[in-house]
């Protein structure tokens with residue numbers, strides 16, 4: 643890469659993609675976007691934000707529709723779609739990837755990188771976890787409620803200059819980054835929260851965090867499901883600290899009542915990331931013969947609903 647600021651292309655510029663695109667824009671990058679249903683709105687007025695960071699509204703330097711083809715390939719392709727069964731993520735990314743393009747995932751879930759790593763063995767895969775509350779409120783309009791930290795590392799493990807350079811850009815744009823050599827461990831750590839809370843919120847009709855914890859038996863169930871995630875992680879080679887259950891519950895109680903991204907998908911009648919966040923955890927538990935009865939029950943119940 644030259645001294646010029648790099649070109650980042652966001653594929654799936656919804657809540658997450660448009661937010662981190664805004665941050666890279668603030669860092670002086672050229673930032674383009676591929677959008678689908680919101681093309682007309684974004685073409686007309688860009689991405690409009692309400693955010694505690696101030697005015698971070700922005701217009702993509704190049705705006706593409708799903709199916710368009712680029713004139714040149716970017717330095718970073720940032721995939722920020724939902725991880726849904728049947729979505730060909732490698733196919734979505736393929737037209738935009740050139741030699742040396744970094745493929746960056748900002749998506750929830752476990753074991754979601756392999757499909758991309760297999761399809762693009764010669765491109766660096768940078769895996770990121772977002773700790774943020776942000777949602778789309780209308781076409782091209784986004785409400786950033788709070789937070790924004792990214793945990794980032796090279797998949798399957800390690801750190802390199804590509805991660806460092808991207809991290810520097812995000813920091814320059816104003817967000818906090820944790821670089822990690824063990825991004826898969828970090829995915830397990832995040833699943834300790836997402837794997838119980840996200841699917842439970844759907845079973846509970848789009849409930850927020852307080853409703854889930856304060857309903858009689860709710861906190862106990864969440865804690866037991868967290869323990870099952872920890873058991874599966876341990877069998878997979880990632881021993882997580884046991885105090886993580888208390889710290890997750892305490893942290894959640896300190897935040898205002900919150901509807902997670904899966905609750906919002908459910909309430910907006912959009913498909914939910916059931917496999918990425920729950921199914922893959924259960925599959926790994928089964929592979930290692932670890933019983934996860936509460937997670938199994940929740941998975942079956944939500945598959946029936948789907």
Ligand SMILES: NC(=O)C1=CN([C@@H]2O[C@H](COP(=O)(O)OP(=O)(O)OC[C@H]3O[C@@H](n4cnc5c(N)ncnc54)[C@H](OP(=O)(O)O)[C@@H]3O)[C@@H](O)[C@H]2O)C=CC1
Pocket residue numbers: 653654655656657658659676677678679680708722723724725734748749750751772773774775776777778903915
């Ligand atoms: N929102 C949050 O606070 C958090 C979200 N996450 C994770 O981040 C990821 C992204 O979530 P989020 O931004 O909330 O989701 P959104 O639904 O807001 O955004 C996803 C975007 O991807 C677009 N998209 C899907 N398929 C295509 C396609 N083929 N071509 C172009 N665009 C496409 C969608 O367009 P369309 O409108 O047409 O469907 C939509 O704009 C998920 O894995 C989520 O779990 C993680 C932490 C917090």
Ligand SMILES: CC(C)(CO)C(=O)C(=O)O
Pocket residue numbers: 750772773774775835836840901902903904
């Ligand atoms: C942890 C949380 C709630 C936001 O960072 C999330 O990942 C989600 O909404 O799915």
